[in-house]
Amino acid sequence: MRKVMITAALTGGFHGKEANPNLPITPEEIAQATFECWQKGASIAHIHARDTEGKATADVAVYRRIKELVREKCDIVISFSTGGGPNLTPEERIQAAFADPEICSINMGTMVRTRWGEGSLFLNTRSQIEEWARILKDRGIKPELEVYSHAMFVDMTNLIDKKLIEPPYFVNLVLGMTHQGALEANTKNLVSMIDYLPSNTVFNVTTIGWRQLLLTTLGVLLNGNARVGMEDNVYYRKGVLAESNAQLVSRTAAIIRELELEIASPEEAREMLGLTGPG
Numbered sequence: 001m002r003k004v005m006i007t008a009a010l011t012g013g014f015h016g017k018e019a020n021p022n023l024p025i026t027p028e029e030i031a032q033a034t035f036e037c038w039q040k041g042a043s044i045a046h047i048h049a050r051d052t053e054g055k056a057t058a059d060v061a062v063y064r065r066i067k068e069l070v071r072e073k074c075d076i077v078i079s080f081s082t083g084g085g086p087n088l089t090p091e092e093r094i095q096a097a098f099a100d101p102e103i104c105s106i107n108m109g110t111m112v113r114t115r116w117g118e119g120s121l122f123l124n125t126r127s128q129i130e131e132w133a134r135i136l137k138d139r140g141i142k143p144e145l146e147v148y149s150h151a152m153f154v155d156m157t158n159l160i161d162k163k164l165i166e167p168p169y170f171v172n173l174v175l176g177m178t179h180q181g182a183l184e185a186n187t188k189n190l191v192s193m194i195d196y197l198p199s200n201t202v203f204n205v206t207t208i209g210w211r212q213l214l215l216t217t218l219g220v221l222l223n224g225n226a227r228v229g230m231e232d233n234v235y236y237r238k239g240v241l242a243e244s245n246a247q248l249v250s251r252t253a254a255i256i257r258e259l260e261l262e263i264a265s266p267e268e269a270r271e272m273l274g275l276t277g278p279g
Contacts, residue, residue, distance in 0.1 A: 003264035004256050005225040005272065007044040007204055008037035010245050012231030013056035013085025014115075020234035020241045025050045027062060031069035034076060036246035037229075041253035043269035044077040044103070045070065046144075046227065048084070049096070056085025058092040063099035075266045077275065079103035079144060082132065083122075086113060090123055094132055102275050103142045105172070106132050108152035111181035122179060129155055133164035142273055144170045144204075148182040153196050160198065167200040170273055172227065175215060176208035185211040187218060194222055202272055208232050212248075217255055225264075228252050 010024055010033050017023050024033040027049075034045040047066060051057040063080055070078060080101040084093040097104045107124040136143045143165055145156050159165045173193050176185030183189045185207045197203055204227045205219030212233040216226035228248040236242040236251075253263055264272060 001260070001262045002223070003262050003268050003272065004220055005044060005204070005264045005269045006042045006249055006252055006256070007046050007079070007225065007227035007229075008034065008042040008245050008249050009046040009206070009227050009229035009231035010034065010037070011048045011050065013048045013081065013083060013088075015234065016054045020230055022242065022244055023230050023234065024245070025054050027066045027069055030066050031073060033245050034070050035073040036244060037249045038074040038076040038266070040246045040250040041256075041263045042076060042249045043264045043266045044079055046079045046081065046105070046229070046231070047101075048081045048231065056087055058084055058088055058095040060095050060098050063096050063101075067099055067101065077102050077266050077269050077273075079105065081105050083107055083146065086120065086122075090128055094135065097132070097135055097139060097141060100139060101141060102270075103144050103170070103273075104136055105144045105146050106136070107146040107148075108155045109148065109181065111148065111177075111179035114178050114180055126155060126158065129159070130162065130164060133159050137164060137166075140276065142170060142275055144172050146172050146174055147193065148174045148177055148179070150183075150193065150196055151181075157198070166274070168272070168274055169198065169201045170203075171197060171201055172204040172206055173219070173224075174206045174208070176211060178208075185209065185215055187215070190215055190218060191222070194224070206232055210235065210238065213251070216252060220256060220259065220261070226252050226256075
């Protein structure tokens with residue numbers, strides 16, 4: 001029976017408690033939310049850090065503190081973001097890698113923000129992507145490649161050709177981001193992007209907004225894995241705020257079981273992704 005990984009994307013780098021008062025912000029809140037998601041079936045926690053004012057931060061000490069608190073509670077796979085937030089420079093965003101998580105995200109292309117500072121660049125140049133892949137490889141961190149459109153597979157292929165990433169490749173297909181250069185969240189786009197994945201790839205499906213449940217479930221049916229959580233969607237259903245990240249994980253876990261598939265444990269996720277052990 002196929003194993004399915006659930007990633008809990010807990011916080012993100014944009015909205016705060018004004019969007020949902022249940023959004024975890026502090027290291028203690030993030031660690032507790034991670035633990036609750038692990039209890040409900042999440043095998044990976046995708047984590048953004050916030051400072052004392054609730055803004056996105058790249059402070060290595062904050063990431064290390066979150067990692068320490070999570071490890072006191074459970075063995076979930078820890079994934080840190082290098083996406084950060086719109087207030088961070090590329091030089092700041094890579095700092096999360098130096099807290100040595102098991103996984104770090106790398107965005108596969110540059111986009112233009114249409115919210116949170118319209119017209120500003122979410123800069124991810126080819127040379128930057130290559131440099132960050134080298135940093136992760138040198139530190140033994142698995143890269144999760146964030147792909148928002150078909151064009152971004154070009155830079156993924158570049159990393160493969162230059163042997164900067166090793167199989168199995170871990171790709172996160174992101175749909176519904178409002179950035180210019182990202183694709184709308186719909187079935188056609190998801191199926192098409194899956195067709196572009198190279199062999200020996202493990203993939204997640206991430207959907208921003210109300211289509212999260214629909215397209216993550218479709219991704220599972222198409223042999224992928226699901227990412228849910230309040231980074232991407234703060235609602236449980238239309239007009240009803242999610243009570244917690246764990247509530248969203250629990251629903252997806254129930255669907256996976258109803259599909260007669262099995263939920264991957266953290267240990268099984270490590271095996272699927274070729275990870276060496278808790279970081």
